[in-house]
Amino acid sequence: MSPAGKNKPQKKDSKASGPRLTPMLAQYLEIKSQHPGSLLLFRMGDFFETFFEDAQTLSKVAGVTLTSRDAKSEHPVPLAGVPHHAIDTYLTRLLRAGITVAICEQVEDPAKAQGLVKRAVVEVISPGTATAPELVDSPTGHFCLAWAPGSNQMDGWALLDASTGEFRCGQEQATLESLCQRHAVREVIVRESTEPSTLKQWQAAMPQMVINPVNDAWFHPAFARQTLLDHFEVANLTAFGLEDETRTPAAIAAGSVLRYLGSLILKKPEQVTTLRFSSRADRLILDEETLRNLEIFRTFRGETGEGTLIHHIDNTLTAMGRRLLELRLAEALTDLDQIALWHSGIDSALSDRPWREDLRVVLRSVGDLERLSARAASGRIGPLGLKHVGDSLAALHALQVLAPSNGHQKHPIASWLESVDSFHELATIIQQRIAEDAPATTRKPGFIATGVNADLDQCRTIAQDSKGFLAGLQLQEREQTGISTLKVGFNRVFGYYFEVTKKHLDKVPEHYQQKQTLVNACRFHTEELKQAETTILEAEEKADRLETEIFQEMLTLVTSHLANIHAACLKVARVDLMLAFAETAEKNQYCRPVCDDGLVLNIQGGRHPVVEQLLEHDFIGNDTLADGADNQVLVLTGPNMGGKSTYLRQVALITLLAQAGSFVPAESAHIGITDRIFTRVGASDNLARGESTFYMEMSETANILHQMSRRSLVILDEIGRGTSTYDGLSLAWAITEFLNNPEGPRPRSIFATHYHQLTELENDLQGLVNLRLEVKEWEGKIIFLHSVKPGRSDKSYGIHVARLAGLPENVLSRAQEILSCLSSSDQRDLPSMRPVSSHPTAQPTIPDAGQLSLFRESQRDALDALNDLDLEKISPMDAFMWLAKIKKQLEK
Ligand code: ADP
Numbered sequence: 001m002s003p004a005g006k007n008k009p010q011k012k013d014s015k016a017s018g019p020r021l022t023p024m025l026a027q028y029l030e031i032k033s034q035h036p037g038s039l040l041l042f043r044m045g046d047f048f049e050t051f052f053e054d055a056q057t058l059s060k061v062a063g064v065t066l067t068s069r070d071a072k073s074e075h076p077v078p079l080a081g082v083p084h085h086a087i088d089t090y091l092t093r094l095l096r097a098g099i100t101v102a103i104c105e106q107v108e109d110p111a112k113a114q115g116l117v118k119r120a121v122v123e124v125i126s127p128g129t130a131t132a133p134e135l136v137d138s139p140t141g142h143f144c145l146a147w148a149p150g151s152n153q154m155d156g157w158a159l160l161d162a163s164t165g166e167f168r169c170g171q172e173q174a175t176l177e178s179l180c181q182r183h184a185v186r187e188v189i190v191r192e193s194t195e196p197s198t199l200k201q202w203q204a205a206m207p208q209m210v211i212n213p214v215n216d217a218w219f220h221p222a223f224a225r226q227t228l229l230d231h232f233e234v235a236n237l238t239a240f241g242l243e244d245e246t247r248t249p250a251a252i253a254a255g256s257v258l259r260y261l262g263s264l265i266l267k268k269p270e271q272v273t274t275l276r277f278s279s280r281a282d283r284l285i286l287d288e289e290t291l292r293n294l295e296i297f298r299t300f301r302g303e304t305g306e307g308t309l310i311h312h313i314d315n316t317l318t319a320m321g322r323r324l325l326e327l328r329l330a331e332a333l334t335d336l337d338q339i340a341l342w343h344s345g346i347d348s349a350l351s352d353r354p355w356r357e358d359l360r361v362v363l364r365s366v367g368d369l370e371r372l373s374a375r376a377a378s379g380r381i382g383p384l385g386l387k388h389v390g391d392s393l394a395a396l397h398a399l400q401v402l403a404p405s406n407g408h409q410k411h412p413i414a415s416w417l418e419s420v421d422s423f424h425e426l427a428t429i430i431q432q433r434i435a436e437d438a439p440a441t442t443r444k445p446g447f448i449a450t451g452v453n454a455d456l457d458q459c460r461t462i463a464q465d466s467k468g469f470l471a472g473l474q475l476q477e478r479e480q481t482g483i484s485t486l487k488v489g490f491n492r493v494f495g496y497y498f499e500v501t502k503k504h505l506d507k508v509p510e511h512y513q514q515k516q517t518l519v520n521a522c523r524f525h526t527e528e529l530k531q532a533e534t535t536i537l538e539a540e541e542k543a544d545r546l547e548t549e550i551f552q553e554m555l556t557l558v559t560s561h562l563a564n565i566h567a568a569c570l571k572v573a574r575v576d577l578m579l580a581f582a583e584t585a586e587k588n589q590y591c592r593p594v595c596d597d598g599l600v601l602n603i604q605g606g607r608h609p610v611v612e613q614l615l616e617h618d619f620i621g622n623d624t625l626a627d628g629a630d631n632q633v634l635v636l637t638g639p640n641m642g643g644k645s646t647y648l649r650q651v652a653l654i655t656l657l658a659q660a661g662s663f664v665p666a667e668s669a670h671i672g673i674t675d676r677i678f679t680r681v682g683a684s685d686n687l688a689r690g691e692s693t694f695y696m697e698m699s700e701t702a703n704i705l706h707q708m709s710r711r712s713l714v715i716l717d718e719i720g721r722g723t724s725t726y727d728g729l730s731l732a733w734a735i736t737e738f739l740n741n742p743e744g745p746r747p748r749s750i751f752a753t754h755y756h757q758l759t760e761l762e763n764d765l766q767g768l769v770n771l772r773l774e775v776k777e778w779e780g781k782i783i784f785l786h787s788v789k790p791g792r793s794d795k796s797y798g799i800h801v802a803r804l805a806g807l808p809e810n811v812l813s814r815a816q817e818i819l820s821c822l823s824s825s826d827q828r829d830l831p832s833m834r835p836v837s838s839h840p841t842a843q844p845t846i847p848d849a850g851q852l853s854l855f856r857e858s859q860r861d862a863l864d865a866l867n868d869l870d871l872e873k874i875s876p877m878d879a880f881m882w883l884a885k886i887k888k889q890l891e892k
Contacts, residue, residue: 038102055080062093098210100126124264128187139319141184146257156249165271169254170278181288182330224255241277271374273563284332293679315583319368321576332659342661345412349582365395370569377559383438383447390430393423420568459543496533497523590663598672599628605667608650622788626748636752638773639797643786644752675711712747759792
């Protein structure tokens with residue numbers, strides 16, 4: 001929950017025994033009481049002030065000095081303030097700390113106010129709904145997520161990025177954490193009535209996340225629906241795929257998050273122009289754990305950048321393309337036609353490099369049009385920003401012209417761009433009207449170009465001429481008065497004046513009227529100066545007004561095109577991503593995969609897209625054949641450091657990349673479409689996360705076993721390792737059998753394990769295939785060949801790896817001795833690794849007598865005797881005697 005949520009209004013206390021209640025403080029408390037969950041920034045002149053707990057928070061979070069009002073009184077009021085022009089810096093710090101901020105402005109001119117200046121909250125900004133460039137980490141998405149748990153485990157969710165207007169919703173059986181992990185979520189809203197224990201759990205699982213419980217009414221189905229109908233001005237929700245009653249959870253989430261945004265900005269969120277319903281069925285969704293294990297967006301250590309998949313394959317040039325890439329990796333495609341369209345688009349882009357490069361040159365100028373235009377629609381943009389909108393629209397037009405050239409009329413890129421409006425005219429208007437050297441804010445005049453408006457030009461000429469006239473006047477007055485240092489000056493309070501130093505005061509003519517006295521000089525005006533001043537100020541004022549009007553007109557124009565601009569942005573994102581995939585394919589030597597609806601996964605010379613970039617030596621490509629039939633469960637053994645994890649992950653990543661629409665790091669790849677990729681990594685590999693208990697590992701594995709389908713790809717790395725050897729082995733064994741169960745879904749699975757005993761299952765389980773990572777032993781050392789071969793690894797080489805890691809030689813030789821001892825006793829004591837059954841529900845078979853047995857001879861004799869005992873015939877006394885005999889026998 002937002003720390004600001006703890007900021008209780010001080011009204012009652014302060015009245016009862018608290019500080020002196022001035023009218024201003026009373027006004028503050030009144031406004032604060034309407035925004036109890038926000039930190040209130042209260043405008044006072046050139047400052048935003050905070051009081052009481054808010055002041056303490058501001059001081060702590062943003063490093064602002066904490067002072068107090070009425071310091072000497074019994075009840076000083078804690079106070080901290082920041083200059084209004086520096087507000088963005090402090091806002092950023094507050095929002096990053098998860099605090100929601102209410103901005104309270106003076107809403108009347110203080111000069112004209114009678115008594116206390118009127119103040120009102122003009123906007124509330126929460127961490128997930130910020131839009132200003134300083135507050136939004138470009139180019140990643142910045143989502144506020146509404147979570148609406150529904151019945152039948154169909155939970156509704158909606159994601160809204162206020163900075164771009166991107167608005168999506170869906171419903172599925174998922175966890176809140178998995179949604180947050182999948183998307184760049186900065187804030188979550190849930191029903192106010194959510195159980196405190198549930199809130200606590202979420203907060204514990206995601207300590208950095210701002211989770212705000214909000215008005216339950218917003219989540220009411222009818223209210224949420226009405227919010228959507230009103231916003232989009234439609235009679236029903238058919239256009240968004242939400243009219244069907246079964247989609248109610250998604251509609252609730254969408255309505256509530258939109259209502260939430262509206263309640264913060266206190267006006268209609270104009271930037272939100274459409275809503276998309278995403279259906280889980282047509283996407284390959286990676287769950288939270290898989291995203292983490294495959295290091296898609298963050299490394300195991302939680303870092304972004306190097307080591308993550310996205311970092312090493314991202315060649316997008318626009319923020320929109322980058323965001324689409326993020327979405328594609330979190331939710332890849334499953335529709336074969338779509339996937340084929342992307343692959344063939346990349347293929348032909350690769351065959352025409354000049355065309356591709358020309359397009360990419362233009363793409364660089366597109367900027368973050370989605371965010372910029374959203375900002376323009378919400379009025380939060382300056383002249384420079386609007387100029388970028390114009391330039392981006394012009395670049396979009398250039399792309400549209402360029403795309404079909406060189407015979408590419410049928411290329412997906414040309415078709416996408418052809419299907420969107422041309423904004424050539426709008427671009428020209430903006431480019432012509434905004435001055436070349438446009439300033440960032442409208443506070444600085446001169447942002448409208450010359451030649452746009454005759455009145456404006458005239459005003460500027462008058463102001464300019466008058467300034468020339470003033471320069472002439474200064475010369476003239478110097479000559480006439482003989483005061484060589486006389487100069488014309490200007491300030492906001494007194495306007496234009498002649499300034500004369502004290503030394504020359506005796507020369508000041510009589511018609512000079514004194515305006516102001518300074519330590520060393522006096523300031524005067526004359527009728528002539530006043531007249532010039534009036535002319536200049538009037539002309540400047542009018543010019544300001546005209547500039548603002550023209551600027552506003554352009555904002556209105558952009559707003560009226562916003563829905564179409566956003567539709568075009570989606571296409572630009574695709575263009576950028578397709579060309580970026582081509583770029584990555586060329587640079588990293590990826591191949592075009594073949595995807596179909598079979599179950600065969602056949603990769604030749606596959607590589608890990610990240611590890612291959614980070615290695616100093618060559619990456620060894622490896623083959624994979626998994627088909628849900630004869631090669632259904634691949635059991636991979638090999639020493640530590642052999643390359644098992646790398647291999648497992650590369651198979652998952654190649655599959656993901658292919659379905660994301662990209663080429664893949666392999667010599668060839670045939671990929672039968674997957675619906676889910678599940679990965680689990682054994683407990684001890686994940687210790688960095690600090691939560692890798694054996695329980696977690698098992699519950700995640702349980703989740704896979706429940707959810708997997710025939711089309712899934714299951715990747716297990718050292719599952720079962722987090723417990724004792726026998727426990728772990730038994731679990732790994734049973735899990736393998738379950739994956740292979742002839743009556744189960746039999747998903748394509750790869751299981752890397754240290755339990756070499758598992759490899760014996762190959763003889764008994766149909767479809768189980770052993771693979772090993774090849775190593776060479778040479779002069780007592782091992783060389784990792786990183787090459788995956790059929791068969792099983794006969795040794796663990798743990799001691800060799802320990803040697804590589806620098807363990808002292810005497811420790812190593814002692815370990816070798818112990819190992820030899822253990823290995824021979826192993827032969828006696830370990831249970832047979834025959835499968836209990838290929839059917840997990842069948843009774844386990846007793847190990848073969850000839851096989852290695854769990855029981856010693858005496859134990860077996862005892863068991864046999866027990867078996868022969870006829871309980872019908874034996875008396876209690878005989879039974880007791882019999883038990884005593886057996887016990888004695890066993891004790892021997
Ligand atoms: P394991 O899981 O068997 O302990 P890893 O997959 O972590 O081994 O690999 C260990 C290291 O070996 C990697 O960090 C990488 O440097 C190297 N490696 C793995 N696979 C390959 C490969 N196919 N080609 C080249 N080097 C590899």
